[in-house]
């Protein structure tokens with residue numbers, strides 16, 4: 038399905054490049070079927086060399102040739118970009134438009150598209166860069182089942198992908214979109230503990246990161262509740278329960294839950310017009 042389409046990745050930054058890599062390197066889409074754009078001309082060549090696809094600053098030409106257009110600029114730039122494309126007639130061939138811009142609703146995107154155009158909103162995260170991403174996709178009013186399948190196929194190259202109603206996307210942004218940063222902080226803190234107790238820093242970081250990755254895999258692959266997995270590690274009167282009590286005293290549960298709450302509320306404010 039992916040191999041028969043042409044793609045324009047508008048905004049080949051961190052996320053745009055991850056999607057490009059997924060299409061070309063992981064899915065084996067012919068690089069000639071993909072074109073990408075950036076804002077600054079001097080960045081285009083570096084990105085083109087790194088990824089082996091055409092990269093320029095001409096959004097209109099890129100969009101005109103594409104069956105699938107990925108909007109991957111910053112949220113504040115997305116509406117102006119759509120307006121430029123629409124005014125130039127670059128969406129008249131009715132491509133599928135997939136936006137990954139945090140906080141920019143499907144209603145706003147669809148209002149900026151020509152009548153009948155199909156849109157999907159997706160919220161990926163940065164582990165897409167290493168093929169361990171989590172992406173949630175929401176269907177626009179006119180997007181078909183085939184569009185949604187195609188969107189999921191694009192992001193399954195980059196990790197996991199699932200479909201949810203758009204009403205959940207701010208929460209998705211606050212949990213899996215922003216979540217890698219929260220977990221980096223946890224990894225940093227665990228490593229700091231290892232360093233404090235005598236481990237070399239590089240070793241401590243490796244141990245902490247692989248422990249987080251391994252624990253995550255246990256949850257995903259066993260399908261068991263995290264609390265039940267935690268109980269398995271917790272010997273009566275042992276060292277793990279002692280550590281867990283310290284975490285509970287520090288209110289880590291509510292701190293992390295509130296972190297997602299605050300991040301979700303902030304996500305809801307992204308992409309809104311100023312004033």
Ligand SMILES: NC(=O)c1ccc[n+]([C@@H]2O[C@H](COP(=O)([O-])OP(=O)(O)OC[C@H]3O[C@@H](n4cnc5c(N)ncnc54)[C@H](OP(=O)(O)O)[C@@H]3O)[C@@H](O)[C@H]2O)c1
Pocket residue numbers: 047048049050051052053074075076077078080096109110111112114118137138139160161162163214
């Ligand atoms: N990063 C995340 O964790 C994450 C997670 C989920 C969703 N998202 C969403 O993904 C989108 C991109 O985020 P990012 O982190 O990848 O940002 P980024 O690394 O800053 O990339 C943005 C890219 O857009 C390009 N750009 C800016 N204006 C443009 C224009 N008018 N035409 C064409 N290209 C233009 C920039 O070009 P230059 O390189 O020339 O400056 C840059 O390559 C955002 O909407 C964000 O909400 C990000």
